[in-house]
Amino acid sequence: GAGVSQSPSNKVTEKGKDVELRCDPISGHTALYWYRQSLGQGLEFLIYFQGNSAPDKSGLPSDRFSAERTGGSVSTLTIQRTQQEDSAVYLCASSLRQGSGNTIYFGEGSWLTVV
Amino acid sequence: AQSVTQLGSHVSVSEGALVLLRCNYSSSVPPYLFWYVQYPNQGLQLLLKYTSAATLVKGINGFEAEFKKSETSFHLTKPSAHMSDAAEYFCAVSDLNAGNMLTFGGGTRLMVKP
Numbered sequence: 001g002a003g004v005s006q007s008p009s010n011k012v013t014e015k016g017k018d019v020e021l022r023c024d025p026i027s028g029h030t031a032l033y034w035y036r037q038s039l040g041q042g043l044e045f046l047i048y049f050q051g052n053s054a055p056d057k058s059g060l061p062s063d064r065f066s067a068e069r070t071g072g073s074v075s076t077l078t079i080q081r082t083q084q085e086d087s088a089v090y091l092c093a094s095s096l097r098q099g100s101g102n103t104i105y106f107g108e109g110s111w112l113t114v115v
Numbered sequence: 116a117q118s119v120t121q122l123g124s125h126v127s128v129s130e131g132a133l134v135l136l137r138c139n140y141s142s143s144v145p146p147y148l149f150w151y152v153q154y155p156n157q158g159l160q161l162l163l164k165y166t167s168a169a170t171l172v173k174g175i176n177g178f179e180a181e182f183k184k185s186e187t188s189f190h191l192t193k194p195s196a197h198m199s200d201a202a203e204y205f206c207a208v209s210d211l212n213a214g215n216m217l218t219f220g221g222g223t224r225l226m227v228k229p
Contacts, residue, residue, distance in 0.1 A: 035219075043205060043222075106151070106160070108157055
């Protein structure tokens with residue numbers, strides 16, 4: 001596709017359930033990022049994939065959060081045993097490669113509400 | 116460690132007035148600086164970026180920003196605000212020490228009054 005595609009665009013889930021959020025990066029982009037945008041918290045880095053290298057997981061807030069990237073393309077962010085504080089917009093982004101000043105392109109986000 | 120501070124979480128201007136959104140950064144090495152805009156219920160769209168070429172950077176929709184190393188600033192300006200500029204604006208920094216990861220400021224919500 002022309003841009004970063006995320007699904008679902010909206011998800012309402014019950015507390016304690018697991019959720020999976022999907023990201024399709026721009027074709028050919030080797031770098032993929034997940035960010036979280038919460039009310040009053042700004043944009044928070046979660047995890048970063050670059051090619052076949054081990055991902056940078058330094059931003060994941062707890063062990064309930066995990067992400068994988070299959071075949072160097074599609075990524076899935078999984079949140080286990082969701083809590084109300086997980087409610088946020090989860091933004092995926094991709095860039096052509098790791099390097100100086102490469103533009104990072106964002107998807108429109110997956111809006112997660114935990115009730 | 117890199118960081119970004121955006122002064123003013125909310126800025127209100129009249130249509131046709133100058134827009135000035137402030138951004139100051141901290142980075143141990145020469146930074147790459149970005150401004151993104153987020154319209155309601157949409158993702159982030161790149162407005163412009165600084166990557167060590169010209170210090171005055173022109174972006175889309177008539178916005179520009181000037182990199183001032185001595186002030187560690189990258190303020191965003193537009194000579195004349197339009198109603199359609201109402202959105203949230205994020206300044207971001209990345210550098211090689213951070214593996215090209217973007218660190219964002221807290222955002223500034225721009226409101227444009229008729």
